[in-house]
Amino acid sequence: MTHHATQPTAPANAPAHAGIYRYDAVDRQFITERVAQFRDQVQRRLSGVLSEEEFRPLRLMNGLYLQLHAYMLRIAIPYGTLTGQQLRALADIGRRFDKGYGHFTTRQNLQFNWIRLEDTPDILDALGAVDMHAIQTSGNCIRNVTTDQFAGVAADAVADPRVYAEILRQWSTLHPEFTFLPRKFKIAIIAGDHDRAVIRAHDVGVKVKTNAAGAIGFEVYVGGGLGRSPFLGQKTRDWVDEQDLIAYLEAVLRVYNRLGRRDNIYKARIKILLHQTGLAKFTEMVEEEFASLRGPRYHLDPEIVAEIRRHFAPPPYDALAETVVDAAPGTAFARWLETNVAAHRQPGYAAVTVSLKPAGGIPGDATSDQMDVVADLADRFSFGEVRVTHAQNLVLPHVRRADLAEVFAALDAAGLGAANVGTIADIIACPGLDYCSLANARSIPLAQELSRRFADPERQKAIGDVSIKMSGCINACGHHHVANIGVLGVDKHGKEAYQLTLGGDPTLNAAIGDLLGPAMAEEEVADAVEKVVDLYLARREPGERFNDTLARLGRAAFKETVYAAG
């Protein structure tokens, strides 16, 4: 857990299967000490020894924000992986210290919205009891690393990216050089061609790959980020040896830490530095730094990698034949099998995505009772593992196909049976002005309205994988820039208004959507989105996806449809 002078370590007694990184005594001591520190800091704040100016950075380092209605605690779920026990602990915290629900975010974290400052140390204690914390969820540090929710499961991946995400976690936590960066720094990592972590929208995106000799290495993208000035990450290196991962990222961070702007918060992210410096010059500086760092001190020991890999060893699967699941056509279960159940590399198993997007629901919200249900299902059917997706859903990663009917029935009974993953109704939405003090406009009510409009399964199927993502302000927590149809809330003369962007793409072929036209009133948005979708359906050619049709017809055709009088 603690920063070990650039070298991650792993306990020698890692269990044969963990499915998740298990803390050792050093990790636990660090968490315990950190909570004790924060308890003292809270006490000193409440007694007036610390001013808010002094306390604010301390609370933010522990994930505690002051939001529109109350304090909000953002809890770290490193690389979106949880045990059933941890999810149950989150449910319990929601019940005891909040209002019985939490919100899963596009950073694979969990937010509680109604936290009392005086309770926070006890909450952090409860988290520590299950090897969790709220570190690296705020502040100008390296934030929690995100990854593919199907890590270790997807057949197309060359490795489990969580191994490297965990290495980066150990490297970055309390890294003395990178605790006060010019601005926050987000890293995402995948290990296949199917990008489920939007790596090119991150400050650093890493793709694990193998060379002809079968050795592991990394393709690195730098300078991505959404927000006020959206940029896609650019490839700075096609190959970094496994042993040089830390050295290379340290080099990137050093260049950024030295040259990133600290005088203007809007120009402080690495994307602006790279954009203003130019890729060639930036890469040259990184290479120079990398050359000076490369060597024994930053060498990533293969034995450490192997130790950490043991933590993510596959669970003890049963040897099963590939199983065909019977489902009566047209039933909810049959639809759910189509949309929410993904292939698994192990025969007879599947990865189940639990949609947190019921029609008319709040994307990413789950009640404590629902968290308990998922935790219990994880323990019974998925080797105790749960994942959180950047699309604000949960995953049971290792379910026997023969158990799918039972899992679906249990989910459905808990209001978690929505069969819409990857459809137009699988809408990403930030909390928006309903909760967030930075927002200009609400995003949840629009997501609710759109999810109701697109609730018909047959229509969802006809539309295909068109994505809608919405953000309540330009900070773009809802990833609207990389949606096929993005919705951005703006403040227009003191009123909520919304802009549409079209053509975004979150995959490795990433694209930033283009603004369609002037902002519109809240009540016009759902109709406008429907017009866009209807035009796509009417004009698409066989096999054409949304962005293809958009490219062929041109933005003007969609603009005309949306803004036509009457």
Add this chain to the structure above:
Amino acid sequence: MALQAITANRLRDGVVVWRAGDGTWVERLEDAAAFEPAAAEQALAAARVDERENRIVGLYAFDVVVENGLPVPVKIRERLRGLGPSVRPDLGKQAPPPAAA
């Protein structure tokens, strides 16, 4: 210049509060005072004492109009703060009071 109300969060628990005419902090927007501009300056200065003395945090003033004798925020942000999330009418200030035992 518009009328203004003054708001903050209570330090200890984060609950949203507003400044009443008598200088106390109240938990419901309808009990907040709507200050004329000059009085708002004075009230804000007085409220800063409470901020310094660590009773409140996140202090600021915002524009209101008075309708039926009650302060009504001009901006939706403050209206939401006065009510709670529009998508969860069961939560926040707008939440129905707990049923009597």
